[in-house]
Amino acid sequence: xxxxxxxxxxxxxxxxxxxxxxxxxxxxxxxxxxxxxxxxxxxxxxxxxxxxxxxxxxxxxxxxxxxxxxxxxxxxxxxxxxxxxxxxxxxxxxxxxxxxxxxxxxxxxxxxxxxxxxxxxxxxxxxxxxxxxxxxxxxxxxxxxxxxxxxxxxxxxxxxxxxxxxxxxxxxxxxxxxxxxxxxxxxxxxxxxxxxxxxxxxxxxxxxxxxxxxxxxxxxxxxxxxxxxxxxxxxxxxxxxxxxxxxxxxxxxxxxxxxxxxxxxxxxxxxxxxxxxxxxxxx
Amino acid sequence: xxxxxxxxxxxxxxxxxxxxxxxxxxxxxxxxxxxxxxxxxxxxxxxxxxxxxxxxxxxxxxxxxxxxxxxxxxxxxxxxxxxxxxxxxxxxxxxxxxxxxxxxxxxxxxxxxxxxxxxxxxxxxxxxxxxxxxxxxxxxxxxxxxxxxxxxxxxxxxxxxxxxxxxxxxxxxxxxxxxxxxxxxxxxxxxxxxxxxxxxxxxxxxxxxxxxxxxxxxxxxxxxxxxxxxxxxxxxxxxxxxxxxxxxxxxxxxxxxxxxxxxxxxxxxxxxxxxxxxxxxxxxxxxxxxxxxxxxxxxxxxxxxxxxxxxxxxxxxxxxxxxxxxxxx
Ligand SMILES: Nc1ncnc2c1ncn2[C@@H]1O[C@H](COP(=O)(O)OP(=O)(O)O)[C@@H](O)[C@H]1O
Ligand SMILES: [Mg+2]
Numbered sequence: 001x002x003x004x005x006x007x008x009x010x011x012x013x014x015x016x017x018x019x020x021x022x023x024x025x026x027x028x029x030x031x032x033x034x035x036x037x038x039x040x041x042x043x044x045x046x047x048x049x050x051x052x053x054x055x056x057x058x059x060x061x062x063x064x065x066x067x068x069x070x071x072x073x074x075x076x077x078x079x080x081x082x083x084x085x086x087x088x089x090x091x092x093x094x095x096x097x098x099x100x101x102x103x104x105x106x107x108x109x110x111x112x113x114x115x116x117x118x119x120x121x122x123x124x125x126x127x128x129x130x131x132x133x134x135x136x137x138x139x140x141x142x143x144x145x146x147x148x149x150x151x152x153x154x155x156x157x158x159x160x161x162x163x164x165x166x167x168x169x170x171x172x173x174x175x176x177x178x179x180x181x182x183x184x185x186x187x188x189x190x191x192x193x194x195x196x197x198x199x200x201x202x203x204x205x206x207x208x209x210x211x212x213x214x215x216x217x218x219x220x221x222x223x224x225x226x227x228x229x230x231x232x233x234x235x236x237x238x239x240x241x242x243x244x245x246x247x248x249x250x251x252x253x254x255x256x257x258x259x260x261x262x263x264x265x266x267x268x269x270x271x272x273x274x275x276x277x278x279x280x281x282x283x
Numbered sequence: 284x285x286x287x288x289x290x291x292x293x294x295x296x297x298x299x300x301x302x303x304x305x306x307x308x309x310x311x312x313x314x315x316x317x318x319x320x321x322x323x324x325x326x327x328x329x330x331x332x333x334x335x336x337x338x339x340x341x342x343x344x345x346x347x348x349x350x351x352x353x354x355x356x357x358x359x360x361x362x363x364x365x366x367x368x369x370x371x372x373x374x375x376x377x378x379x380x381x382x383x384x385x386x387x388x389x390x391x392x393x394x395x396x397x398x399x400x401x402x403x404x405x406x407x408x409x410x411x412x413x414x415x416x417x418x419x420x421x422x423x424x425x426x427x428x429x430x431x432x433x434x435x436x437x438x439x440x441x442x443x444x445x446x447x448x449x450x451x452x453x454x455x456x457x458x459x460x461x462x463x464x465x466x467x468x469x470x471x472x473x474x475x476x477x478x479x480x481x482x483x484x485x486x487x488x489x490x491x492x493x494x495x496x497x498x499x500x501x502x503x504x505x506x507x508x509x510x511x512x513x514x515x516x517x518x519x520x521x522x523x524x525x526x527x528x529x530x531x532x533x534x535x536x537x538x539x540x541x542x543x544x545x546x547x548x549x550x551x552x553x554x555x556x557x558x559x560x561x562x563x564x565x566x567x568x569x570x571x572x573x574x575x576x577x578x579x580x581x582x583x584x585x586x587x588x589x590x591x592x593x594x595x596x597x598x599x600x601x602x603x604x605x606x607x608x609x610x611x612x
Binding site for chain 2: 175177178180181182183184185186187188191195196199200276277278279280
């Protein structure tokens with residue numbers, strides 16, 4: 001490596017300056033002002049009132065736990081389904097798996113609103129499923145709208161494609177001979193999964209988890225359209241407070257959402273930066 | 284005789300959906316024998332090995348080890364161990380963990396594990412590498428560990444699929460020698476796959492020469508070298524001159540079985556084309572009516588010739604192949 005003098009560092013700093021200023025201007029400034037605002041009461045005086053409210057008010061707490069709960073169920077559900085799907089795509093070489101592998105990315109290409117309304121026409125209590133069941137003399141009401149089930153189902157629809165894509169790539173990076181040599185020395189399929197495949201794809205799973213967590217903790221469109229009136233997801237609650245011109249409380253909610261995202265961002269950075277011993281090559 | 288047979292393939296056929304594969308393979312491998320499957324890339328060597336290991340199902344036929352039919356067992360239930368061309372070791376485990384994995388599955392006690400691993404590392408000359416990860420070792424070192432890991436489980440049959448082909452020439456020949464030594468010392472039965480005829484000649488008790496999914500010839504290295512049953516085998520093993528005859532048949536002569544003298548009138552006339560020093564012997568090529576003929580001569584002989592000299596060749600020990608490739612002396 002060439003030795004860098006303080007002059008080169010200065011040059012680098014000078015070249016980075018414009019983008020740095022821009023970043024400060026359009027990201028940091030509003031963020032700081034939101035944080036400041038969240039620590040104010042209606043009259044602009046410093047106060048912890050907004051946070052006190054969010055953590056003590058019955059409705060606000062409901063919203064908070066509801067959001068966390070739905071997000072965690074979404075993360076776990078999406079990862080579990082995606083991992084199984086990815087395993088199937090990676091290790092089963094059948095016509096069906098080939099067919100699925102060409103299709104599973106489809107949800108990525110359907111705009112969110114279109115997907116939500118399409119889903120609604122299918123699953124609402126007078127929707128397609130209901131009509132089909134009536135043909136057979138039943139009156140099946142899925143009961144998926146305006147409650148957690150509907151939001152989670154929609155979240156899964158949006159996230160499974162993405163999660164599967166990443167996990168498929170991770171599994172594709174595991175050579176067959178690694179799996180085969182494990183079977184060869186006497187490990188069954190389950191043992192091979194837990195001792196070889198899972199550890200070798202764990203990092204990618206963690207990364208997908210943080211991504212899904214971050215994008216779902218602040219979700220808005222889905223719960224706004226098909227979510228219940230109470231409890232509300234934080235994103236909807238924020239807009240709700242905003243439209244009632246409770247700007248300080250809205251600010252506090254967004255700080256809260258940001259705090260949740262930061263936790264998963266830290267997990268993300270940690271898993272990404274922490275190179276396990278075996279990932280370093282000593283040669 | 285049959286009490287000595289370790290592995291037997293009976294009419295084994297393994298076909299892929301594409302129709303490629305191997306057909307009607309019959310082979311017996313004796314206890315402690317090292318048999319090599321030799322043939323060009325794509326002839327089905329790996330397919331046979333993977334069928335024995337249980338990684339692809341046999342389409343028909345049987346695989347027997349010690350007389351027991353293992354054709355339909357899962358790989359983890361077979362008394363075989365396989366070493367692949369590369370990526371054998373589990374990258375997230377240390378050398379020690381790699382070696383202990385199979386022993387743990389077999390519920391070998393901890394201290395017994397340690398004793399056996401230490402012993403094996405000594406045998407494959409990798410003592411002191413216990414805590415290293417595969418990514419921190421060279422390809423040759425990784426293959427030593429991979430072989431050691433397989434041997435540790437005392438398999439009935441060890442399967443090696445071009446284990447040295449990713450290594451450079453010098454390490455390759457060194458590994459070859461060590462493998463041969465370990466194999467004879469421990470008396471293990473090995474099926475070895477390679478496309479390198481030199482490697483096959485150096486290592487094997489017997490060689491199976493393969494051609495497009497079938498066996499062309501099975502025999503000791505000497506038998507195969509001295510009595511190739513077909514033109515294909517003759518061409519594949521060692522250097523060979525093919526000299527077309529007027530009756531449509533072909534004479535096959537090894538370069539060391541041709542002698543040269545000045546003048547004309549022996550079996551073949553021509554002109555010296557090149558004289559090349561190749562280590563301890565010298566290779567001469569001669570331009571003749573039927574093409575270029577290659578022969579080996581000594582240094583003293585070489586001094587008597589220069590490029591362009593008219594020479595005549597005497598064909599010593601040769602074999603004749605008619606068009607349909609069967610051999611006749
Ligand atoms: N998984 C597979 N699916 C379909 N055809 C295969 C597969 N593996 C190998 N083949 C084909 O089978 C033949 C034998 O292959 P292989 O046993 O790998 O040859 P070798 O090891 O001698 O190079 C080749 O024609 C190859 O293209
Ligand atoms: Mg092969």
